[in-house]
Amino acid sequence: MNPTNSTNSTEPGTASDPTPTPIKPTLHTLTNRGLSLRPFVQLIPGSVQRGLIIAPPRSDPTTKATARQMASPANGALERCKSAITAATSLVGAAMLLRRLVADALPAGAPPLVGALLLLPPPSARRHALVIEEFDGAFYNRVFLAARAYVSTLLAAARAGAPAVVKASLPRGAGAEQQITLAMRPGTAVVDVFRGAELTWRLSGEGRRRPGGAGGEAFRLSFDARHKDLVLGAYLPFVMARVEAMAREQRQAKLYSNEWGKWRPVRLRNASTFATLAMDDALRQDVVGDLDSFLGRKEYYERTGRAWKRGYLIHGPPGTGKSSLVAAISNHLHFDVYDLDLGAVRSNTELRKLLIRMKSRSILLVEDVDCALAAAPRREADHGGSDGSSISASKHRKVTLSGLLNMVDGLWSSSGHERILIFTTNHMDMLDPALLRPGRMDKHIYMGYCSFGAFRELAATYHGVNGDGGGHPLFPEIEALLREVEAAPAEIAERLLATDDAGAAIEAAAKLLRDRKAGTEEDGAGYVRQKLHAGPRRPRPRPVPVPVPAPRRGRGASAARRVVFDEEIVFGGGSRRQGSGSGRRGRGRGSGVRGRAGRGRR
Numbered sequence: 001m002n003p004t005n006s007t008n009s010t011e012p013g014t015a016s017d018p019t020p021t022p023i024k025p026t027l028h029t030l031t032n033r034g035l036s037l038r039p040f041v042q043l044i045p046g047s048v049q050r051g052l053i054i055a056p057p058r059s060d061p062t063t064k065a066t067a068r069q070m071a072s073p074a075n076g077a078l079e080r081c082k083s084a085i086t087a088a089t090s091l092v093g094a095a096m097l098l099r100r101l102v103a104d105a106l107p108a109g110a111p112p113l114v115g116a117l118l119l120l121p122p123p124s125a126r127r128h129a130l131v132i133e134e135f136d137g138a139f140y141n142r143v144f145l146a147a148r149a150y151v152s153t154l155l156a157a158a159r160a161g162a163p164a165v166v167k168a169s170l171p172r173g174a175g176a177e178q179q180i181t182l183a184m185r186p187g188t189a190v191v192d193v194f195r196g197a198e199l200t201w202r203l204s205g206e207g208r209r210r211p212g213g214a215g216g217e218a219f220r221l222s223f224d225a226r227h228k229d230l231v232l233g234a235y236l237p238f239v240m241a242r243v244e245a246m247a248r249e250q251r252q253a254k255l256y257s258n259e260w261g262k263w264r265p266v267r268l269r270n271a272s273t274f275a276t277l278a279m280d281d282a283l284r285q286d287v288v289g290d291l292d293s294f295l296g297r298k299e300y301y302e303r304t305g306r307a308w309k310r311g312y313l314i315h316g317p318p319g320t321g322k323s324s325l326v327a328a329i330s331n332h333l334h335f336d337v338y339d340l341d342l343g344a345v346r347s348n349t350e351l352r353k354l355l356i357r358m359k360s361r362s363i364l365l366v367e368d369v370d371c372a373l374a375a376a377p378r379r380e381a382d383h384g385g386s387d388g389s390s391i392s393a394s395k396h397r398k399v400t401l402s403g404l405l406n407m408v409d410g411l412w413s414s415s416g417h418e419r420i421l422i423f424t425t426n427h428m429d430m431l432d433p434a435l436l437r438p439g440r441m442d443k444h445i446y447m448g449y450c451s452f453g454a455f456r457e458l459a460a461t462y463h464g465v466n467g468d469g470g471g472h473p474l475f476p477e478i479e480a481l482l483r484e485v486e487a488a489p490a491e492i493a494e495r496l497l498a499t500d501d502a503g504a505a506i507e508a509a510a511k512l513l514r515d516r517k518a519g520t521e522e523d524g525a526g527y528v529r530q531k532l533h534a535g536p537r538r539p540r541p542r543p544v545p546v547p548v549p550a551p552r553r554g555r556g557a558s559a560a561r562r563v564v565f566d567e568e569i570v571f572g573g574g575s576r577r578q579g580s581g582s583g584r585r586g587r588g589r590g591s592g593v594r595g596r597a598g599r600g601r602r
């Protein structure tokens with residue numbers, strides 16, 4: 001939908017006020033209930049029947065005198081005349097009623113001649129109106145709030161003759177870059193044009209009161225009767241969608257980190273976007289397209305009964321922009337990021353609580369997932385625990401990858417929507433195969449070393465040096481060097497940002513590449529190089545041999561099963577209750593892991 005809207009505004013009662021005053025419109029009300037339009041209320045047919053007098057027949061046949069009078073020739077004529085008037089009046093009344101019915105049934109595109117023949121008022125004089133009250137019972141009417149936000153944009157766009165603005169405000173906690181909300185004075189009106197239809201928004205200060213509260217305001221949206229379908233079917237959904245999009249755009253994404261079982265938010269300040277990210281263009285289009293189609297597939301996820309979520313595994317060497325890509329995704333979708341530190345999660349219960357507390361339209365991020373799961377302490381038994389019991393050891397067991405995935409699947413399919421799960425890693429080869437299994441993560445995204453295309457993007461972003469038309473004399477040399485040596489975009493960015501002098505910055509980047517090729521690079525040059533040589537920060541979690549007692553009957557057998565259950569169903573906790581608490585879903589999906597563990601033990 002790409003309507004062309006334009007606005008102008010009027011004061012009520014002025015000559016330019018497009019609302020014809022003498023004709024009462026048909027009224028509808030709009031409330032919170034599903035935002036559906038419930039034509040309710042009043043059909044006021046005054047516009048058509050105005051001026052019509054329908055007189056009841058008058059006669060008094062009860063007295064003889066009256067009867068005699070009626071019998072006289074003069075009175076007979078009078079009586080006939082009266083009857084004729086009565087009949088004519090009834091006929092006219094019936095005709096007016098018929099005309100009214102025809103007028104209502106007349107299609108919007110009917111030629112004006114038809115209306116003229118039926119003596120109908122011109123279409124512009126037949127008005128409908130929607131009344132949108134501020135309060136719906138004790139609550140704010142969301143349609144009113146949306147209308148207020150939308151009208152604010154009309155006021156901002158209105159040029160000549162704008163109605164008096166009484167209030168200009170910013171939402172609480174909003175940054176200065178956010179759009180200021182303008183509000184008009186009650187009694188004034190502003191006109192919007194949508195697909196050629198003129199619609200008048202008028203604010204009145206006489207809306208229904210909130211119970212026990214102050215008087216509310218109300219918007220009255222009036223339009224030609226022939227635009228009724230357009231307004232209900234297209235304009236109001238457009239207004240709601242526009243307001244929703246505005247709210248999303250103005251929203252500051254937050255970055256949450258988990259501490260002591262709670263999410264702590266800060267403002268996400270990473271300004272990385274798909275425009276500033278140096279990456280292969282086809283990959284960029286692919287990722288953006290995937291995100292956009294994910295957002296638009298609500299109906300698909302509802303129909304198929306699947307959790308409305310998407311999983312990305314972003315991999316590549318250090319400094320290639322994996323974290324920057326996460327920020328770009330967040331900024332693109334206006335989603336909050338929940339940066340989950342699995343090492344700080346003390347139990348599966350805590351993890352479950354954290355996941356439940358995540359809002360919809362958010363990203364769950366586990367960075368360096370190859371290291372994150374190694375942070376969990378090993379079982380006591382593996383460290384020579386006193387009793388060697390796996391049950392006591394499992395009390396200290398932390399979250400495992402499959403446990404996290406199962407929990408995400410289970411919780412996200414039953415609560416919330418529009419969630420994205422992102423794992424990043426520098427070491428794809430060290431990942432748990434459970435994560436690489438087909439269908440686990442929807443998309444694998446490789447962020448690679450700097451190509452010449454990416455270099456040009458960085459030079460353009462940081463120094464405005466464009467590669468088109470030659471760009472910089474050093475570009476051909478850099479292009480050749482980048483074919484021979486590997487450099488992460490972060491290393492190039494580091495050199496380019498070192499100075500404001502574009503020439504010197506590009507020379508510094510070229511020197512890095514020359515030195516690397518010649519093997520004369522200074523040791524410890526740049527954090528990326530250090531990271532590249534340091535390898536993973538923590539050792540990879542290895543499958544742990546689990547001491548399983550030989551199957552026995554009675555209590556022993558049940559204990560053995562419990563150990564196996566706790567090990568295999570990665571919700572793991574220290575008790576049967578906890579394992580079962582993860583739900584049937586977790587148990588079912590853990591079967592793949594169970595199979596592997598079982599084979600290992602045999």
Ligand SMILES: Nc1ncnc2c1ncn2[C@@H]1O[C@H](COP(=O)(O)OP(=O)(O)OP(=O)(O)O)[C@@H](O)[C@H]1O
Binds near residue numbers: 276279317318426489
């Ligand atoms: N592709 C890129 N485009 C633009 N800037 C980049 C890119 N890659 C890295 N950078 C710059 O390098 C810095 C570090 O990048 P980032 O943290 O995103 O890399 P990473 O791959 O997540 O690294 P690590 O694996 O060490 O976490 C960023 O602040 C950004 O400025």
